[in-house]
Amino acid sequence: MAGHSHPNTKTPASAAPARSARKKIKWESELSRMNPSPALAARLPDWLLPAVLPALLLGGCAQSTATPPRIDLTPAIQVLQRESSSRHASLRAVSMESVQQLHQPAAERLIAVGLKDSSPMVRFTAAMVAGRRRMVSLEPRLKALRVDPNASVRVAAIYALARLGDTARMNELAGMLDSADPVVRANVAMVLGRLGDRSAIPLLLTRANDPNAAVRLAVTSALARLGYHRAISSIIALSLSVYAQDHLAALSTCRSLQNPLAVNVLLAGLRDPLPAARLIAARGLGQRGSVLGESIATYYARGPDAHLRMLAALALGSIPVAGNTTRLAHMLDDANPRVRIAAAAGLIDLHHLATIAARLRTHNR
DSSP: OOSSOOTTOOOOSSOSOOGGGSOBOOOOOOHHHHSOOTTGGGGSOGGGGGGHHHHHTTOSOOOOSSOOOOOOOHHHHHHHHHHTTOSOHHHHHHHHHTTTTOOSHHHHHHHHHHTTOSSHHHHHHHHHHHHHTTOGGGHHHHHHGGGOSSHHHHHHHHHHHHHTTOOTTTTHHHHHTTOSOHHHHHHHHHHHHHHTOGGGHHHHHTTTTOSSHHHHHHHHHHHHHTTOHHHHHHHHHHHTSSBHHHHHHHHHHHTTOOSHHHHHHHHHHTTOSSHHHHHHHHHHHHTTTOOTTHHHHHHHHTSSOHHHHHHHHHHHTTOOOTTHHHHHHHHTTOSSHHHHHHHHHHHHHHHHHHHHHHHHHHHTO
16 A cells, blocks of 8 residues: 555566566456446535535535534454554554554554564554654654664654654765665655655755666656656656556556646546556545545455455545445455455545544534
C-alpha cells in the first residue's frame, strides 16, 4: 500500500530491464464493468446528498445538516492489532501504515511497538506514520532511531522529527541521497518530496539521472509533489506509455499531486486495461471527492484475485457511498491477511471522512 521502498527490499544494482523486455499491456474489453452505475446518486448517504453534483465533478467537501453514519471501528482495530503481531514483517509493516487516519489511542500504541520492532521494514514504516501524524508523545523513541543501524530507518526518523519541528539532522539527507544503496536513495527522495520544502528541488535534480530506475521514479515523483513542472510532465507522459508498469507508477504518483492534470490522468485511469490501474485511479478520485470509481471497486472486491481485492478495499475506503461500510466489514473476514488489513484501513478512512463531514456540518450551522 505504501509508495516508499522498504529498507530490507533488495533492489538490483543495475537499472530496470530493457524496455523491450518489459511486459506490455494486454487490452481487454470490460467497459460495461468500468462504467459508473447510473443509479449511483441514489446510493449516496444522506449526509452527502446536498453535494452529489459537486462531488461527481470532483467538487469540494460534502456538506449536509444530516448526521453522518456511525462506524464501529472495533473489529477493524482488532484486525490490525492481530496482524501487527504477525510473524511476517511485511504484514506488521502494512498494519502500521493502516492506522494513519485512526485518531484513537490504539494508533499510537501500535506505532510505539512498531518503532521497536526487530525488522527495519516495520521500524521504517512506524517512523513514517509517526511523522505524518505528528505523534509528539513518540519523539523520544524517534530520536533514538537517528542512530539506528539501518540507513532507511534513520531517514524515516529524520523525516518524523522534522515534522515535529526538529530539523537538526536534515542536512544528513543530502549525503544519504548519494548512498550506495538504491533503496536508501529512493527513500531520501520520497521523504524530501513529502516534507514539501521546494528548496530541496536542486538537491533532487542531482539524482534525476540516477542509474537505478526505481530511484529515478522516486526522484521524479518527489519533484512533481514539489510542483516542479518538468517532473509533472514526465509523470503525465508515463501515463501514456504502452507499458503497464508505467501506468501504475503514474497513477500512484498522481494520487498525491495537487495539480489539475493529475485529475485528468486519474479519470483516464478508470478505463485503463489493467485492473490494478483502474483501482488505483478509483481510489485517487475518491480521495478528491469523486464517486466515479465506485462500481469498479465494488466489482473487484468480489473477485478471485487477492491483490485486486486488497486494492478494491482501499478504493472503497475513499468513497463514502451507502453500502461500502458493510462491504468492507465483510472483507475483514477475507481469507487473505492483506485484504483484511486493507479492509480495516478502508473502514478507518470512511470513519475519518464521516468525522470531517460532521465537523463541517457543525461549522456551517
